[in-house]
Amino acid sequence: MEPIRYVDALNDKYGAMGFPPYRWSENDSAPWTALMKPLSDCTVALLVSGGISHCSVAPFDPDARNDHRVDAIDPEEATDQYQIHDSYYNHADADADLNCIFPVDRLRELADAGEIGAVAGRHWSGFMGRTYNRSKVRDESGPALVASLKADGVDLLVAIPA
Amino acid sequence: MGLVARVVEESGIPTITVSTGRDITALVNPPRTLFLNFPMGNTFGRVGDATMQTKILHNALDLAVTAEEPGVLVDSPLKWDEDFVYFTGDATPEAIAKQKKK
Numbered sequence: 001m002e003p004i005r006y007v008d009a010l011n012d013k014y015g016a017m018g019f020p021p022y023r024w025s026e027n028d029s030a031p032w033t034a035l036m037k038p039l040s041d042c043t044v045a046l047l048v049s050g051g052i053s054h055c056s057v058a059p060f061d062p063d064a065r066n067d068h069r070v071d072a073i074d075p076e077e078a079t080d081q082y083q084i085h086d087s088y089y090n091h092a093d094a095d096a097d098l099n100c101i102f103p104v105d106r107l108r109e110l111a112d113a114g115e116i117g118a119v120a121g122r123h124w125s126g127f128m129g130r131t132y133n134r135s136k137v138r139d140e141s142g143p144a145l146v147a148s149l150k151a152d153g154v155d156l157l158v159a160i161p162a
Numbered sequence: 163m164g165l166v167a168r169v170v171e172e173s174g175i176p177t178i179t180v181s182t183g184r185d186i187t188a189l190v191n192p193p194r195t196l197f198l199n200f201p202m203g204n205t206f207g208r209v210g211d212a213t214m215q216t217k218i219l220h221n222a223l224d225l226a227v228t229a230e231e232p233g234v235l236v237d238s239p240l241k242w243d244e245d246f247v248y249f250t251g252d253a254t255p256e257a258i259a260k261q262k263k264k
Contacts, residue, residue, distance in 0.1 A: 001245050003184040003199050009248040025164070027191040030233035031171040035226050044223070049163045050203070089202040090249040097209040106206070106215045116223065127166050134165060142169030149175055156226055157170050158219075159179045159192070160205055161163035 010088075014130065019065065025134060035156060037117075042155040044111075045120035046073075047145075048102045050094065050162030051086025052125040059085040066133050068141035070126030072148070075104055075119045088129050089162050101162055121152045164190030178226040180205050180218070187235060194229040196222045198238045201246045214240075 051060040079098035094101040167177040207214035
């Protein structure tokens with residue numbers, strides 16, 4: 001099957017819910033930082049935007065807009081200690097197995113097998129969709145995440161939009 | 163999320179985005195993307211299928227090594243077993259039929 005055209009589908013859905021029209025950023029070019037190490041020397045972190053939070057803290061707002069919250073995730077925590085609150089996608093499978101969307105166990109196995117150097121000290125969950133104030137990503141929430149990644153010595157970030 | 167990847171990349175940390183929304187990713191243009199034509203929420207596959215989850219994660223990590231051109235978007239050859247539609251939160255048979263007509 002052809003890939004779903006989400007730009008139209010999402011605007012139809014959220015327009016009906018009273019959200020203003022959403023325009024994704026359109027970029028003709030992309031930034032680039034070469035990966036200078038082999039994977040077996042890389043510290044790798046995961047970032048997911050699927051409304052995943054630890055059960056000990058407040059859930060994400062499932063219908064969030066302009067929510068720049070980003071939670072640090074303990075890579076050693078059991079995957080059944082998380083909750084998902086996000087109306088943007090069907091997370092029934094992710095509720096049953098977090099690795100469907102946030103493969104923390106699989107990444108740990110790759111580290112144990114020596115295929116990556118290490119799992120970062122923290123993974124990240126946040127940047128729910130419908131971000132209309134995108135300059136804040138560039139000026140505040142994005143740089144704050146960068147500072148944390150650098151503090152953790154992250155060599156490669158796997159970003160998983162949901 | 164693609165925008166966040168761009169900010170992180172600009173700061174000097176390489177990123178690999180694993181996407182199920184091809185048109186959105188193509189617009190936002192993160193540095194490197196592996197696209198899976200899977201339902202949103204199943205980026206790494208199915209419940210309990212560790213083999214598939216590992217394969218997709220591995221493919222993404224490998225792309226971080228092999229990609230040479232900013233904005234590269236690679237279509238994974240993996241296929242979802244059945245057709246799927248955009249999830250509206252109202253996945254009644256009627257709602258799915260309506261979406262399919264669009």
